Amino acid sequence: MIEKDILTLGIESSCDETSAAVLRGGRQLLSNIISTQIPVHQKFGGVVPEIASRKHIVNVMPVIDEALSRANVGLGDINQIAVTYGPGLVGALLVGVSVAKSLSYALDIPLIGVNHLEGHIFANFLSYPDLEPPFVALVVSGGHTALVHVKGYGHFEMMGQTRDDAAGEAFDKVARVMGLPYPGGPQIDKLAKDGNPDAIDFPRALSKSRGNYEFSFSGLKSAVLNYLNSMEMKHQTIVKADVAASFQKAVTEVLVDKAIDALSETGLDKLVLAGGVAANSSLEGRLKHAATEHGVKFYFPGLALCTDNAAMIACRGYYQSLTGKYSALYLNAEPGLSLESRMD
Amino acid sequence: MLILAIDTATSVSSIAVADDSKIIAEITVDNRLTHSETLVPHIEAAMKISEKSKDALDGIAVSIGPGSFTGLRIGLGTAKGLSYALKCPIVGVPTLEALAYHFPVPGVYTAAFADAQKGNVYFGLYSFKEGNIIEVKPVQVLPFAEAVSYCGTLDAPVMMAGDIFRKKSAKKVSLPENCDKAPSNLLLPRAANVALLGMRMLSEGKKGNVMDMEPIYIRKSEAEVLWDRRHPETAAKSEPSSIMIDAISGERGVRND
Numbered sequence: 001m002i003e004k005d006i007l008t009l010g011i012e013s014s015c016d017e018t019s020a021a022v023l024r025g026g027r028q029l030l031s032n033i034i035s036t037q038i039p040v041h042q043k044f045g046g047v048v049p050e051i052a053s054r055k056h057i058v059n060v061m062p063v064i065d066e067a068l069s070r071a072n073v074g075l076g077d078i079n080q081i082a083v084t085y086g087p088g089l090v091g092a093l094l095v096g097v098s099v100a101k102s103l104s105y106a107l108d109i110p111l112i113g114v115n116h117l118e119g120h121i122f123a124n125f126l127s128y129p130d131l132e133p134p135f136v137a138l139v140v141s142g143g144h145t146a147l148v149h150v151k152g153y154g155h156f157e158m159m160g161q162t163r164d165d166a167a168g169e170a171f172d173k174v175a176r177v178m179g180l181p182y183p184g185g186p187q188i189d190k191l192a193k194d195g196n197p198d199a200i201d202f203p204r205a206l207s208k209s210r211g212n213y214e215f216s217f218s219g220l221k222s223a224v225l226n227y228l229n230s231m232e233m234k235h236q237t238i239v240k241a242d243v244a245a246s247f248q249k250a251v252t253e254v255l256v257d258k259a260i261d262a263l264s265e266t267g268l269d270k271l272v273l274a275g276g277v278a279a280n281s282s283l284e285g286r287l288k289h290a291a292t293e294h295g296v297k298f299y300f301p302g303l304a305l306c307t308d309n310a311a312m313i314a315c316r317g318y319y320q321s322l323t324g325k326y327s328a329l330y331l332n333a334e335p336g337l338s339l340e341s342r343m344d
Numbered sequence: 345m346l347i348l349a350i351d352t353a354t355s356v357s358s359i360a361v362a363d364d365s366k367i368i369a370e371i372t373v374d375n376r377l378t379h380s381e382t383l384v385p386h387i388e389a390a391m392k393i394s395e396k397s398k399d400a401l402d403g404i405a406v407s408i409g410p411g412s413f414t415g416l417r418i419g420l421g422t423a424k425g426l427s428y429a430l431k432c433p434i435v436g437v438p439t440l441e442a443l444a445y446h447f448p449v450p451g452v453y454t455a456a457f458a459d460a461q462k463g464n465v466y467f468g469l470y471s472f473k474e475g476n477i478i479e480v481k482p483v484q485v486l487p488f489a490e491a492v493s494y495c496g497t498l499d500a501p502v503m504m505a506g507d508i509f510r511k512k513s514a515k516k517v518s519l520p521e522n523c524d525k526a527p528s529n530l531l532l533p534r535a536a537n538v539a540l541l542g543m544r545m546l547s548e549g550k551k552g553n554v555m556d557m558e559p560i561y562i563r564k565s566e567a568e569v570l571w572d573r574r575h576p577e578t579a580a581k582s583e584p585s586s587i588m589i590d591a592i593s594g595e596r597g598v599r600n601d
């Protein structure tokens with residue numbers, strides 16, 4: 001089998017999206033099917049883990065079946081299976097892992113357990129066929145914020161990550177307090193478009209210290225909540241659009257500053273944005289602007305590939321297989337898996 | 345008919361390989377909850393011990409609930425993958441009925457319990473007649489003490505089994521005179537029973553569909569119960585469902601099941 005013809009079936013079920021994808025080689029995406037549960041969780045104001053698991057077990061086979069049929073391949077043509085084994089909701093992860101393991105056993109093909117966060121970075125390889133390491137990746141997802149020096153396909157160096165709340169969590173909590181429907185991130189993004197980003201001066205935690213790539217958003221989150229409370233106590237009108245715009249500016253400024261710092265320290269000229277929060281248009285816009293100002297090339301996987309999907313898992317799995325990083329059938333879900341430095 | 349059976353509804357993880365005439369192999373482990381890790385390796389081992397090729401399987405039987413939500417999904421997810429890849433039928437076997445199959449004794453009842461948390465149980469009542477398990481009372485959720493005292497009112501001896509007897513709280517409930525607890529070798533489910541019942545169901549044409557099969561939960565999730573309590577007016581309304589999207593073309597609602 002020539003490497004570029006290897007067919008990888010990717011499976012993803014870490015949160016509220018059930019997804020399956022077929023990838024030829026490392027870059028040629030044949031299908032990417034996503035079943036989203038957002039409408040199901042909306043009334044609860046967030047993802048309910050038990051409900052998510054219940055939807056995954058129903059959706060998982062139709063999604064796989066559809067991914068194969070859209071790719072125009074049979075299950076017997078698949079050479080290997082890549083599945084997200086963490087981080088995420090344990091019950092949700094277990095659905096994908098159980099199905100992937102039994103498919104791997106039944107078809108006698110290798111299994112590759114993939115770190116979901118590494119998957120987010122690899123989404124960029126699908127959008128940019130010519131993109132190659134090394135580069136700096138800014139990972140901004142619901143539960144994680146991190147700057148990673150990607151030195152090779154299996155060689156990452158963690159530059160810094162969040163100490164407390166991830167950027168995505170801050171977005172969700174602020175949105176909830178402002179009474180915006182779930183999912184909160186896109187709602188704040190939308191609202192912020194009509195607001196004044198300089199209306200309120202929220203704090204930028206840890207932003208001043210050069211060479212420190214840790215993030216902290218819990219202070220900012222508290223500042224927004226305090227602001228909303230105090231305005232309410234004083235019976236003053238809250239201009240939600242201004243709050244959203246100012247909060248969003250505070251978050252994106254920190255992210256942009258640190259990313260630019262990381263680029264100058266590593267001397268690299270490629271910045272890659274990854275993760276669900278990457279869909280935030282203001283963050284994408286500011287990063288792109290800052291990157292261009294600093295003569296840096298900016299990469300962003302596009303909306304469909306920056307939310308949770310199996311294509312990115314298949315892509316990560318493919319490159320993992322090249323260095324022989326397969327998993328045993330004993331693979332278990334690891335809800336607390338983190339993004340770490342590694343050298344395969 | 346060569347069949348592979350799976351039961352991960354409780355703390356027991358059990359696999360059986362059976363054909364029409366016998367249980368060929370069974371691997372039953374009750375040693376910490378590691379079903380998600382060991383289930384597929386145990387299936388591999390059971391098939392190897394049986395000296396059967398997986399391509400020769402005529403069906404997959406899976407214990408479908410009620411039981412531990414996560415355990416049921418591990419079993420069903422695994423069974424679905426096998427059924428889909430090996431192109432053989434799948435059948436969901438009611439967990440408590442399979443448990444009652446431990447006691448094929450005419451003239452007595454079997455009360456099968458599965459832990460439903462907070463002192464509650466899933467409770468099913470069965471009898472045995474002419475080689476068949478008969479459901480006397482459909483499975484319901486009750487406080488354990490209430491289910492036990494109901495059994496005390498029955499007109500025949502009652503054999504009781506289920507993981508609820510592993511709970512400390514269950515020891516406080518004293519059993520009525522006509523009731524007795526099963527010994528530890530028959531207290532919890534085993535896949536051999538699932539295999540036999542599954543084979544019968546398949547021969548009766550009772551197949552499941554991997555595309556829409558769900559465990560039998562009986563209970564809604566905690567979040568839904570709370571929601572329904574606070575919003576009685578919307579409780580009966582139909583629920584929104586997931587939307588399938590082709591992320592390459594952007595087409596939404598690509599498949600209607």
Ligand SMILES: [Zn+2]
Nearest residue numbers: 116141276308
């Ligand atoms: Zn994600």
